[in-house]
Amino acid sequence: MIPIEETEQLSRKTGIDVLGRMPWGTHVCLFYQTRKDLIDILVPYFKAGLESNEFCMWITCEAVSEKQAKEALRKAVPDCDKYFKSGQIEIVPYTEWYFKEGTLELQQSLKACIDKLNQALTCGYAGIRATGNTAWVERRIWRDFIDYEKKIDDTIGRYRMIAICNYCIDKCDTSEIIEAANSHKFALIRRKGKWELIKNGDRKQAEKRFLDYQKQLRSLASELSLTEESDRHRIATGLHDKIVQPLIVSKMELDMLRKSVSSIERHEALSKICHSLGETIQSTRLLTLDLSSPVLHELGFEAAVAEWLVEQIQKKYGVISEFKDDGQPKPLDNDIRAVLFRDVRELLLNVVRHAHTHNVNVSVRKVGNQICVNVEDDGIGFDPDKVLAMDGKIAGFGLFSIRERLKELGGYLQIDSQPGKGTKVMIMAPLKQEKPNTGEKV
Template identity: 40%
Template sequence: MPQQPLNPVDHEFCDRAKSHIQRNNDLFRHAIDSLPNPFYVIDVNTFVIQMANSATHDFGEIKEGTTCYELTHNRKSPCSGQNHGCPIAAVKKSIKPAVFEHIHFDKTGSPRYFEIHGYPICGKNGAVVQMIEYALDITDRKNAEAALRNANDNLERRVSERTHDIELVNAALHKEITEHKRTEKNLREHQQKLRSVTSELTIAEERQRRQLAIDLHDSIGQALALSQIKLSQVQQSIQDEEISGQLRDIHALLENAVQHTRTMTFELSPPLLNDIGLDAALEWLTESFQERHGIQTKFHNEQSEKIKDDDIRLMLYRIARELLINVVKHACADSVTVSIKSLKKAIKIEIVDDGVGFDPRQLKRRHHEEDGFGLFSIGERMKFIGGEFCIHSKPGHGARALILAPLRRTIPK
């Protein structure tokens, strides 16, 4: 049948339809050209690009028959492989959108990273015939991720190196600490041995003093006393006044020698110490210091249990004497009080003076000097027998020395 010519109304309708389609095409073109990233419509069977926006111009000119892999990959075959899979193949197979990451090369040959979003366009039979590809440029993100990975790798490397250095330092420090502990242990052992030797020498010296005092009393003392008796008998039989006067002078010299011998005996080891006890010896010691040095002394005795260890008695007596001598030499005191008191399995001796006092910290710093070493030596001797020694003082407020001693030594003799 011959085609009927269109009437004017039909011509007007067709013109309006064409105009409307053109406007829609222009609007669609304008819309896809406004997208900042490449936009393609690709035939899934031939991989030919059927439509693209202006953002694709960075990759070169799209001619009729140009495929996606030729434009963006400079390849002669579609993408494949696990690390560079083809979005078209994935969308065609699953009929679902897919996302891939690809490296595309622009027209200068420079690589750029893209996140490919593929969307299927299906035909009447439901099969995928075209795919919309929208490629998001993620080059900056990838570069940032790479920089972050490098920074992280560098950080991990530096941390590893630092950890290794710290481990070396820790190992060296541990070795040094171990060596220091070993040295401290050896030093403590040597100090204990030195303390033991020193104290044993002191005890041996005290025993010699006691033996010498006994010898003075039993030999020289008795000989002098017998000489006095014999001389008195001779005096009674002499009538000559001149000779009698000379004998009296000799008797006075003998009496003086007897007194000196008795004093030496008490200084070396007072008989009261062994015959009666430490309390009686300390009381005699305080009285003798008042007589000889003019310092007012007081003695308080609260001892109920006697010390049976001869060495401890001797040591405590000698320490008390040394402290009283220190009061006379350094304290400038007007009075001093000595007290002894029994505690549970121990004896406490206190010596308190009203002298000028001192700073005990300074004394510790100069314990090598005579006065400092004397107090240091007292402390060492007390440690040896399992006792304690401390001294409290401050300038202008006198001093208080405290001695705590066991009734028996806590270490073997």
């Protein structure tokens, strides 16, 4: 293998406006949401590489298939087929690159990358330009894959390689976003419709800069979470206004028609239709509640939690629940209200799915300038230190993500649990502060 000499850090045209020109050894993490995001970044990236006499390799998965990748390249790259015929670009399924006879071989993949570079240089290419998608990576192998990414990041800087690793942001929790970004020199993410570049920099830099960088990522992850909540509310409102309400009106009209007909057969047929409509209305209402609680936006946090306890935990799962509210006014910013409700909902789902409990109690009270929410069960309990140390990767727990979301909003999470002794989770978050009255007349 042929490393880059220290004086040979030649910049390469990336084809991506926000990246511009980058030296060999650049390792980029791309956070995407849609197939269009991938195509918009990767097609000009490979177009620039092909035109710069670089060997190009696209490792695909279901996000963008081999066929879709070829079609996108053919639309953007003149005489694209000549590059395929000459072997200057290869499109490889992830199953062939990362696996050998069905077994994951990450170390072998790293060696294969160096071998590809040597072959490319021998054939007269300037170097390698590659991309790989991680949508196939399961949680059970996440830690191994991140270690693999770190080895690439430590190695790639010495060779004539440029790589973009693609992560679907909707499949990553906050901790995974941070880990993925930290294992690359740069991170690309779309924010408010525009692509932004976040620089990781030298890991030997001061701790403050590293913490600032992590704070940026937490902020972005929090913003994405709030955007998701807004979308869920919009969809739920649409379901209620455009589907549930018209269905209710239709059922009322059918009921009136059913009562007016004299034919027994028609009466029975209309009764069946009314019954079916009633079930559809109820199912759609439950779907709306799962997406976003209308009560949360109309009556507030406390009322929404109380309703969710009854409708979901008690009626759906059969777990006895109790809700207590101290009755004090607890004004919340819209963002904090949405995050709190999501977090409490996740905690309650964890209880019914994992705790093997018969009772769950939720209490809400005002403590100084904060709201305090306690979720308590009499289930099997667990070791909080072990769970949080694993960054929330125990299926269904998500405690790390809840803690990170609260931290970004100025709150915190406290867990009191032991195996066999149930669990008590306390959430604290800031209340909305009223603007002081200056006494000035307007």
